Amino acid sequence: MMSSPWYGSLLHFAIAVIVVVVALASPVPQPPKIEVISTATNKIDVQVKPTTADDTTPILGYTLYYKPDFSNWKSVTLSASISKYRLTDLRCGSNYKIYATAFNKIGTSEPSHITNTSTMGMEPIIPEIDEFIEVSTMAITFHLNAWDDGGCPIHYFVIEYRERNQEDWIMTSTQVKPSGTYVIFELTPATWYKCRITAHNNAGSSVAEYEIATLALTGVPQPPKIEVISTATNKIDVQVKPTTADDTTPILGYTLYYKPDFSDWKSVTLSASISKYRLTDLRCGSNYKIYATAFNKIGTSEPSHITNTSTMGMEPIIPEIDEFIEVSTMAITFHLNAWGDGGCPIHYFVIEYRERNQEDWIMASTQVKPSGNYVILELTPATWYKCRITAHNNAGSSVAEYEIATLALTGVPQPPKIEVISTATNKIDVQVKPTTADDTTPILGYTLYYKPDFSDWKSVTLSASISKYRLTDLQCGSNYKIYATAFNKIGTSEPSHITNTSTMGMEPIIPETEEFIEVSTMAITFHLNAWGDGGCPIHYFVIEYRER
Structure with a gap:
């Protein structure tokens, strides 16, 4: 029996998903x-x-x-x-x-x-100079809201300047936010400057150049007086008033400037009738610099002297050891809520430890969240340890060091038994029970620890009456480690053996070719909804191709 030429060639194909692009004759539609x-x-x-x-x-x-x-x-x-x-x-x-x-x-x-x-929209539209620029004797203020965005929001400005008789531009900032004002300070009175401002949006960029002369020191107000009235954790009350009364060219208002250490200046403009102002949304426990200028119809005063003040709040407050630390035979538990925040919320803790007779610290964690408990496991019973805990907030940091001895193996409960009852895509049901009954020093409760691969341990404390517990909000299709400790009035047991389990769910399920792929003469279309998610939502696809 003779075989056709094409039949023999089929013996050489690779077993894979094969897409044959067929040159379809009409009756496929004409291009629309x-x-x-x-x-x-x-x-x-x-x-x-x-x-x-x-x-x-x-x-x-x-x-x-x-x-x-x-x-x-x-x-x-x-x-x-x-x-x-x-x-x-x-x-x-x-x-x-x-x-x-x-x-x-x-x-x-x-x-x-x-x-x-x-799409409609164009580069930012350059404003008129009198709407955009305000000049005083030693400063130039740019009112950024004077720019028209051309229909596309402005992302940022780049601001440069130089004296007119100089060649080199001075870059003040490459990322000025498109709102409010921006001020160049410490200029020379009665001097010509060139300013170059570049505004950027999705449609492109626009560049504006101006020649501007700072004012001479005549007719403008004297620098105002500034006084801090009161402070709180996130606000400062300030009083601004003129140095001298001037009925011929009265003050029209003030500009108040303020900034925390290591940050940029912000400003707010006040009318002359508002002499007291509250600065809000400030950083807790932080140093602030404040100054002001006064302006009249002729121009703007020199800046006032800078006033140094600070918002209320202090570094975290170190707790008493018996409120903070709980010790068992092979573990040390830190009750992080025992720390006082000093009026400024704690951002994170850094926890280190070492055996007392060792020199090198072991870094347990550099980013411990400021709530709940943190446990150092697998320590040696009846051994002295040094622990160093650093708490950080906006006001600074506080360091506490402790010498702690783990308990000897007497009187504490035996490690509990732990059993996984059932699992689902985002939950695991666990049973915890004592290894032996003890009527003299009964178990008061359990602490259940769990974590997925490549993540941190979490814990939950159960009373002795709750032997079954559901862990929820878990990652789909992921491996989990679970263990528990039991505690009584004497102390805490050794950890149980770690139980390995996983939530339900699997990798995405490859679809049939005819459900997934649609072919035309010059294109291949993939119907991504044909894939099964395996019980866990698909995050994304990677698509590659080549000629056979």
């Missing part, structure tokens, strides 16, 4: 027509329609593809009854390419011609 109807700053309305009518193999729908310059294609599938579609959440003031394919029950058309269009 595509037309942009209207555009806005973040949307484009598109009309898609067939090139010719075909009653024998009617078009079932369209796939619309679109992308901005220097980005990836996105697509959306439309039924044949929807010929007009609005692309939304687009980038403002950006060029877009759009094309479409049509499909019927036989296959998918060639792509249509690519249509080039753009």
